[in-house]
Amino acid sequence: MTERYWGYTGRILRVDLTSGAISTEPLDLELAHKFVGGRGLGAKLLFDNLSPGTDPMSPENVLVFITGPLVGLPFFGAKHVVLTKSPLTGGFLDSYCGGHFASELKFAGFDGIIITGQAPEPCYLWVHNGKAELREAGDIWGKGCMQAEDMLKAAVKDERARVAVIGPAAENLVKFTHISTDYYHSCGRGGAGAVMGAKRLKAVVVRGAHSIRYADAGALCKFVCEEIEQRVLSDPNIANVVKYGKPLTMDYTNELGFCPTRNFQEGYFEAYTEIDGPAMRRKVVESDRGCFACNLPCGKFSRVKDGAFAGVCLVGPEYETNCLLGSNCGISYMEAIVQSNYLCDDLGLDVISAGNVIAFAMECYERGILTREDVGGLDLRFGNYRAVHEMIRMIAHRRGIGNLLAEGVKAAAQAIGHNCSDFAIQGKGLEFPGYDPRGVTGMALQYAVSDRGACHRRASPIRLERGMKRFTHEGRAQKFKELSDERIPMHCASMCDTVGGRYAKLTQKDFAFLFSAATGLDFSAEDIADLCDRVATLCLCFNLREGAPFTRQDNLSFWPRRMLEEPVPAGPAKGQVVSIPQLSIMLDEYYQLRGWDVKTGIPTRKTMARLRLEEEARQLAQVINVPEGD
Ligand code: SF4
Structure with a gap:
C-alpha cells in the first residue's frame, strides 16, 4: 500500500474461478474520484468487465463485491454491495447487505473483489490479511446458510471471520436467491445468489487486521460528534x-x-x-x-x-x-x-x-x-x-x-x-416490494425508472405522501430526483441509507466534506451533484447496452394489467390505479432533470459528455441510436 490511499485500501482482488487464477490490482484513483465506491465504482467495474450480451447464468457473468471509502469508520453503519447482471431482469443489479462483512473485507486488505468464470467443483474464497485462496467446498455444498456459515468459520478456524454464503436455493439456480451474511443479513434482491450458485461459489469468507487511514480523521470525528449528534437529538422519531x-x-x-x-x-x-x-x-x-x-x-x-x-x-x-x-x-x-x-x-x-x-x-x-x-x-x-x-x-x-x-x-x-x-406483480422481472404504486404516485415513477426493476431503494417517495397532495403527479418527478440524489452518494459511500438519510440527514455538501476528508481527494458539492447524474446514467447505459427493457416505451408498457385497470377496491386509496398519462408527464419531467432524451428515455451524447462517460457513450452507440441532445 502507498501513502496516497486514504479511505481506501487501494487494492482490488480479481478471481477467475475457471482457471483458479487470483491477482491483485491497484485501485485506480481517477476512477475512485469519478465513481467513489459502492454502487458507482461497482457499476463501472461491472460495465467494464462484462462482455455485452452475456447470459446472467453463464460463467462469463461478473460478480463484483465492493465497499466504499467511509466503510471502516466507527459510524454510519457499513454495507457491502454485490453487483452483477441480474437473472431476473437481464439488466443491472446492485444489492446491499448490512452486518459486518463490508468492514471486514477492508480489514482483510481489499476495497472490492471481481469474480469471473465458473469453478469446476464447489468452492469458497478465503480472503485474509491481504491474501486470498480458493478452497474446496464439497462438504458445505447443499447446506443451509446458517449451518454453512458455522462450518466455514470452523474451516478457517476463526469465529470472527465474516461470511457471505448462498443456500441450497441458489445452488439449485432459483432466480430470486440472496447472499447471506452474519446469518440474518442478505443481499436480497435480483438474484445475485443464483449467479454465485451458477459459478459454484458457495461463499466468500473474509478476515483481517489491516488498518485504514483517513486523510483527516480528526475532522471526520468532529463532524460526527458535534454536527451529527445535534441532528439526531433534534429528530423526534x-x-x-x-x-x-x-x-x-x-x-x-x-x-x-x-x-x-x-x-x-x-x-x-x-x-x-x-x-x-x-x-x-x-x-x-x-x-x-x-x-x-x-x-x-x-x-x-x-x-x-x-x-x-x-x-x-x-x-x-x-x-x-x-x-x-x-x-x-x-x-x-x-x-x-x-x-x-x-x-x-x-x-x-x-x-x-x-x-x-x-x-x-x-x-x-x-x-x-x-x-x-x-x-x-x-x-x-x-x-x-x-x-x-x-x-x-x-x-x-x-x-x-x-x-x-x-x-x-x-x-x-x-x-x-x-x-x-x-x-x-413485477416490474421488468423484479417482483414489487411492499408498496402498491396505485396508492403512491411517486412510487409508480420509481418502479418505472429504477434501473434494477421495480425497486424501493432508489428513493423513498412514500415519505412525500403525508406532506403533499395525494394521487397527483404534480411535483413528484422533481421530488423523486431530489430523493434519489440523496441516496446515490450513500450508495456510493456504501453506507446505510437509513443512517445517512433518516438519522444523519446528509446533504450533498456533507458528502463533499466526508469524501474529501476520508480520501484526500477534492470533492465539491457540485462534484456530488455530477456524481448522482453520472451514476444514474451509467446504470441506465448498462441496461440499454445489454438490451434490457429500460427505454421510455418500456417504462410505460411493463405494468401488470392489475395496476392499470383494477382500482384499489377499498381503504384510503380506494379507486386509484396507475395512470399512464400521469406517468408519462412524470417521465418527461424526470428525463429533463437527468438530461436524458424525453422522447426515448435514452441519455443524450451531450449529457454523457458532460458527465465524462465517453466510453459508455461509444459502446451505447453500437447498439442503439443515441440522441445528440440540445
Ligand atoms: S440503521 Fe442501518 S446500519 Fe444501523 S442497524 Fe439498521 S440497517 Fe444496520
Whole structure:
C-alpha cells in the first residue's frame, strides 16, 4: 500500500474461478474520484468487465463485491454491495447487505473483489490479511446458510471471520436467491445468489487486521460528534425507529392504503396491527441489533416463545417480510411469519420475491387456474401459513410447482398462461416490494425508472405522501430526483441509507466534506451533484447496452394489467390505479432533470459528455441510436 490511499485500501482482488487464477490490482484513483465506491465504482467495474450480451447464468457473468471509502469508520453503519447482471431482469443489479462483512473485507486488505468464470467443483474464497485462496467446498455444498456459515468459520478456524454464503436455493439456480451474511443479513434482491450458485461459489469468507487511514480523521470525528449528534437529538422519531425498527412502516402503509394485501388485490390489511412494529415488539422481539459501528440498531432479534414454532429465532422480520410474506399472503400470525422468514434466510430466498411468487400462486389456486394436484396437494388459499412454509421449501428445492415458481413470477405466469400475467406483480422481472404504486404516485415513477426493476431503494417517495397532495403527479418527478440524489452518494459511500438519510440527514455538501476528508481527494458539492447524474446514467447505459427493457416505451408498457385497470377496491386509496398519462408527464419531467432524451428515455451524447462517460457513450452507440441532445 502507498501513502496516497486514504479511505481506501487501494487494492482490488480479481478471481477467475475457471482457471483458479487470483491477482491483485491497484485501485485506480481517477476512477475512485469519478465513481467513489459502492454502487458507482461497482457499476463501472461491472460495465467494464462484462462482455455485452452475456447470459446472467453463464460463467462469463461478473460478480463484483465492493465497499466504499467511509466503510471502516466507527459510524454510519457499513454495507457491502454485490453487483452483477441480474437473472431476473437481464439488466443491472446492485444489492446491499448490512452486518459486518463490508468492514471486514477492508480489514482483510481489499476495497472490492471481481469474480469471473465458473469453478469446476464447489468452492469458497478465503480472503485474509491481504491474501486470498480458493478452497474446496464439497462438504458445505447443499447446506443451509446458517449451518454453512458455522462450518466455514470452523474451516478457517476463526469465529470472527465474516461470511457471505448462498443456500441450497441458489445452488439449485432459483432466480430470486440472496447472499447471506452474519446469518440474518442478505443481499436480497435480483438474484445475485443464483449467479454465485451458477459459478459454484458457495461463499466468500473474509478476515483481517489491516488498518485504514483517513486523510483527516480528526475532522471526520468532529463532524460526527458535534454536527451529527445535534441532528439526531433534534429528530423526534429516533426513539421509535430504534424501538420498533422498520416494521413501523406497516402502520403507515395501511393508514394511507397502499399495503400489498392478498397479491395486491387490496391496499389495506384488516389485521395489520397483529404484524406491525408494536405487535412484533410485544410478541417476539427480545433485543435490538445493529450493523457494524451503527448506533441506530434498527434490527430486532426475535424469538418465537411458544406454539408450533417455539424457539425459531432470527434478526427480523423487516417490514418487507411482514408485508410480502404476511399481508400479501393473507397471514396475520406473527410467529408463522417469523418461521417463513427463517426458512427463506436459511434456504437462501429473497423474502420479497418469495412472498410475491407465493401470493401469485395462491391467487391462481383460488381462481382455479392451479388445482390442488398442481400444487402438490396443498390447500394453497390465502392465510394458510403452513402451505406457505411448504411452498418455500418446494421453490428452494425446485420440487413440483416450485420448479416453475423458481423462475420468478414473470416467467411463471407466462408459462402458466390463462392471462395470469395480469396479476403477476413485477416490474421488468423484479417482483414489487411492499408498496402498491396505485396508492403512491411517486412510487409508480420509481418502479418505472429504477434501473434494477421495480425497486424501493432508489428513493423513498412514500415519505412525500403525508406532506403533499395525494394521487397527483404534480411535483413528484422533481421530488423523486431530489430523493434519489440523496441516496446515490450513500450508495456510493456504501453506507446505510437509513443512517445517512433518516438519522444523519446528509446533504450533498456533507458528502463533499466526508469524501474529501476520508480520501484526500477534492470533492465539491457540485462534484456530488455530477456524481448522482453520472451514476444514474451509467446504470441506465448498462441496461440499454445489454438490451434490457429500460427505454421510455418500456417504462410505460411493463405494468401488470392489475395496476392499470383494477382500482384499489377499498381503504384510503380506494379507486386509484396507475395512470399512464400521469406517468408519462412524470417521465418527461424526470428525463429533463437527468438530461436524458424525453422522447426515448435514452441519455443524450451531450449529457454523457458532460458527465465524462465517453466510453459508455461509444459502446451505447453500437447498439442503439443515441440522441445528440440540445
Ligand atoms: S440503521 Fe439498521 S440497517 Fe442501518 S446500519 Fe444501523 S442497524 Fe444496520
